[in-house]
Amino acid sequence: MIPVCRIEDLPEGESLRVEAGDATAAIAVFHTDGAFYAIDDTCSHQDASLSEGWLEGCYVECPLHAALFDLRSGEPTCLPARKPVRTHAVTVVDGMLYVHPAVRTVPGEPVHAAPEEAVA
């Protein structure tokens, strides 16, 4: 998991871009409608940073082409985007915000949890 910031540093209506390292693409973190959300930062349509997008409820509008993404599912709600962006889990521990990058998957290949992680 990646530490993002203190929750007071990401007020309602704001967003942040998080470099997640070489293994994962950049992630956009949002505080809107009283909750935190994290999705891939790059619009699935063309090269644009969703962390710079317009927030409206649980949706963010791509700053380049006005494609709208649901922050809860990553699904685009209208054209021009057709493909969803990945969503990532967000947790708050002791006032600190963390994102848990989703595992990068190759389409068609199931992801197996490591045995030790499978034990609750």
Added chain:
Amino acid sequence: MTTFTTVTVVGASLAGLHAARGLRSLGYDGRLVVVGEERHRPYDRPPLSKEFLTGDGDPGEGPGGLALTDPEEEAELDAEWLLGVRAEALDTAAGEIRLTGGRALRTDGVVIATGATPRTLPLPRLDGVHTLRTLDDATRLRAALRAGAARVVVIGAGFIGAEVASSCAALGLDVTVVEAAPLPLVPQLGEEMARVCAGLHARGGATLLCGTGVEGLRGSGRVTGVELTDGRVLPADVVVVGVGVRPVTGWLEGSGLALDDGVRCDAGCVTALPNVVAVGDVARLAQPGTVRTVRAEHWTSGMLQGAVAARNLLAGSTVEPFEALPYFWSDQYGARIQYAGRRAPGDSVRIVEGDPADGGGFLAVYERGGISTAALGIDRPRPFMRLRRELARAPQPAGR
């Protein structure tokens, strides 16, 4: 509602595809034919002058990641695709479109989406001279830029020319941009902001030469240089001509439709014939409340006109005008330029955020009589979007 047996979309483009989508989403369940001169299914053109030229790896044969449809959507669209086929003529009396090879396609509804083609200069045909419009153009240029070219001359400093020059600079090539006007982009941005954008070339390591035309080309078989009207000769391994486009209307000569640098339509994309609509770069729309007409070459207009035209075609007349605020963007030398609105010559410019002088991005508003008419942002996507929304809602000065 008009009932059609067959609707043919001529032009497998962004605008054409959106018209086809619009027809289906409005319940049209008749035969739908899409005719495309290119052999590819609809794809996104804006990246062709940018990431496509600079990207790593093999772009492959087809549109790949630029495709605007996927198999699932194509199945839903349930269209017949006639690709690699040109529409040669429209016979409205017979209800036919004549295709390459003389084949006739019977149709009772037509969406004209034939787009535009690059303007050319009266120059000799030499290898190494390119224009950029289609995926195949971009594939050829991409290969040429990677085949040992060191010096590139771009003729024309409009948005395409500037983006190509920027991509060449990013590839480490020596780039000179030649512009006939004293300053590029003045009609689009006004002098003050055009000057700022012209400054991006130098910032990105390219040379911009303004106020000189092109006299001719050097080389036999393959281009070796560009002769300018001021007598200079610029050595060149690759030349890209980006001097604008002209709408593709040749096939409509004799159709009876009014052609005037585009296909004349009313404000809802409908031509003089209620069963023929036009969308995208080829469509010249009436502007309600004025005697002016407007033909936009913007990606967003092409996309949005498709749905409007589909609705009006099915309705049998214009029930919904196309009113979207003009919007375009351009990526050059690491800077993202975004413009929205309807500026006119003489509008004043006010900087509302940042400073154009320091190169760190800024936001500007065009104004007339205290009313905002347009917005321009460089590297200010979020506040720009706020202004764009405000402009879309706000009343505009009369006649815009």
